Amino acid sequence: MIGRNDLCYCGSGKKYKKCHMLKDEKKPKNPPERLNVRNDLVKTNDQVEGMRNSGAFNGQLMDYIRQFVRSGISTEEIDSLVHKYTIEHGHTPACLGYRGFPKSLCTSINNVVCHGIPSPDEVLKDGDIVNIDLTSIVNGYFGDSSETFMIGDVSSKARHLVDVTANALIRGIDAVKPGVPLIAIAEAIEPFVKSQGCSVVKTYTGHGIGQKFHEAFTVYHHVEKDCEPIVLKPGMTFTIEPMINLGGYEVITDRKDKWTVRTKDGSLSAQFEHTILVTDDGAEVLTLTPSQKKAGVRLHAAGVDYK
Numbered sequence: 594m595i596g597r598n599d600l601c602y603c604g605s606g607k608k609y610k611k612c613h614m615l616k617d618e619k620k621p622k623n624p625p626e627r628l629n630v631r632n633d634l635v636k637t638n639d640q641v642e643g644m645r646n647s648g649a650f651n652g653q654l655m656d657y658i659r660q661f662v663r664s665g666i667s668t669e670e671i672d673s674l675v676h677k678y679t680i681e682h683g684h685t686p687a688c689l690g691y692r693g694f695p696k697s698l699c700t701s702i703n704n705v706v707c708h709g710i711p712s713p714d715e716v717l718k719d720g721d722i723v724n725i726d727l728t729s730i731v732n733g734y735f736g737d738s739s740e741t742f743m744i745g746d747v748s749s750k751a752r753h754l755v756d757v758t759a760n761a762l763i764r765g766i767d768a769v770k771p772g773v774p775l776i777a778i779a780e781a782i783e784p785f786v787k788s789q790g791c792s793v794v795k796t797y798t799g800h801g802i803g804q805k806f807h808e809a810f811t812v813y814h815h816v817e818k819d820c821e822p823i824v825l826k827p828g829m830t831f832t833i834e835p836m837i838n839l840g841g842y843e844v845i846t847d848r849k850d851k852w853t854v855r856t857k858d859g860s861l862s863a864q865f866e867h868t869i870l871v872t873d874d875g876a877e878v879l880t881l882t883p884s885q886k887k888a889g890v891r892l893h894a895a896g897v898d899y900k
Contacts, residue, residue: 598610604615606772608842609679611784615796623896624854629884632828633809633828634801634808634809634810634823634826635826635828635829636803636828636829636830636870637828639808640734640803640804641830641870642740643731643732643733643734643804644734644802644803644868644870644879645870645879646731646732646733646734646831646879647681647730647731647734647735647736647747647868647879648736648738648868648878648879648881649736649879649880650682650684650729650731650736651727651728651729651731651736651737651738651868651880652736652738652881652882652883652885652886653728653882653883654675654678654679654729655725655727655738655740655880655882656882656883657674657678658671658674658675658678658725658727659742659882659884661674661713661783662688662717662723662725662742662744663717663744664717664718664719664721664744665716665717665718666716666717666887667711667712667713667714667715667716667717667876668700668702668709668711668712668715668716668717668723669711669712669713669715670713671698671700671711671725672696672697672698672700672711673696675698675727676689676697679729680696684729684730684731685729685730686698686728686729686730687728687729687735687737687806688726688728691806694708694710694852695710696710696711697711698711698726698727698728699711699724699725699726699739700715700721700723700724700725700726701724701726701853701854701862701864702715702722702723702724702780703721703722703723703861703862704855704856704859704860704861704862705724705853705854705855705862706794706797706836706844706854706855706856706862706864707724707726707797707836707854707864707879708840708852708853708854709724709852710850710851710852710853711773717744718744718745719744719745719746720744720745720746720747720748720751720860721743721744721745721747721785722741722742722743722744722747722751722754722863723741723742723744724739724740724741724742724862724863724864725740725741725742726738726739726864726866728806731806734804735802735804735805735806735868736868736879736880737802737806737832737834737866737868737880738822738832738866738867738868738880739864739865739866740865740866740892740894741755741758741846741864741894742867743755743895750839750861750867751839751861752895752896753789753839754791754837754839754861754862754863755863755894755895756894756895756897757785757786757789757791757837757863758791758836758837758863758864758865758894759833759865759892759894759895759897759899760785760899761782761786761793761814761835761865762833762835762865762866762867762892762899763780763838763891763892763899764782764785765778765779765781765782765814765833765835766813766867766869766876766878766891767781767876768780768781768782768792769825769833769869769871769875769876770825770871770874770875770876771799771825771826771827771871771872771873771874772824772825772826773824773825774803774822774824774825775810775812775813775822775823775824775825776813776816776817776821776822777819777825778799778812778813778814778833779813779814779815779816780795780816780819782814783814783815783816786835786837791837791838791839792837792838792840792841792842793814793815793835793836793837793838793842794814794815794835794836794837794838794842794844794862795815795817795842796844796854797836797844797854798811798812798813798814799811799813799831799832799833799834799835799866800812800831800832801829801830801831802830802831802832802868803830809833810823810831812831812832812833812834814833814834814835814836815842824861825871826871827871827872827873828870828871829871830868830869830870830871830879831869832867832868832869833866833867833869834864834866834867835864835865836862836863836864837862837863837864838856838858838860838861838862839860839861839862840856840858840859840860840861841857841858841860843856843857843858844856844893845857865892865894866880867879867880867881867891868880
């Protein structure tokens, strides 16, 4: 059960009592068993094309920054490179200024789950794992993806975590089909993660995305009984972005910067993310990078290609 002073499960960054608590209290105790076909969540052909363009650039940006994510570079330098590349291509870093976030991307190292703030004092070193979370605005449309990079020679536990997290994303994508309930994504992810001795972060989730950063509905990676019973339809776009911990799923937010989220028990955390379009027969990954497209894979992590 989520506490009134915990962060809301929807990923808004607000406390539960100031976000979904009142709405949840008004829900019937035994809601009718039905699935909601939300036509208002379906993009038009023009909107889908806008999403393809934003996703393609975001993938291009990920491939560009990949060469710099290595031991000895500061996360501030990574931020500067991402910002410059995005602006030079005529686009906008979505994170910069979003709800007051001070940088152009999130860099989350080791036990940081998400929303890590780039800093000149934070230098990557051999053995680290770091999640690079990029979101770009291209002609009014948002593309959003992230990857966890292994720096140098990482521990076997870190490599296992990265592999589990990559597999979790792939399993979530494979669950996307028109006519299935949205919760099928969580049902594909959480049991697998638990079977590998890891846990799924519950406080932060995927989300609808389009001409807004966060749209309309929540994409759970854990099986949430009270989630809205939405049916997937061609034309829906959303992120799948499981955050997986080597230890427990509980997280804490830094009291000073109000952004950096860490594992409560200090264990390692990893994340992979793609922006997804529901198609007539499955899912199209909109944020594939050029190198992923060339190799015919959806991810490359822990030395493994995920097709």
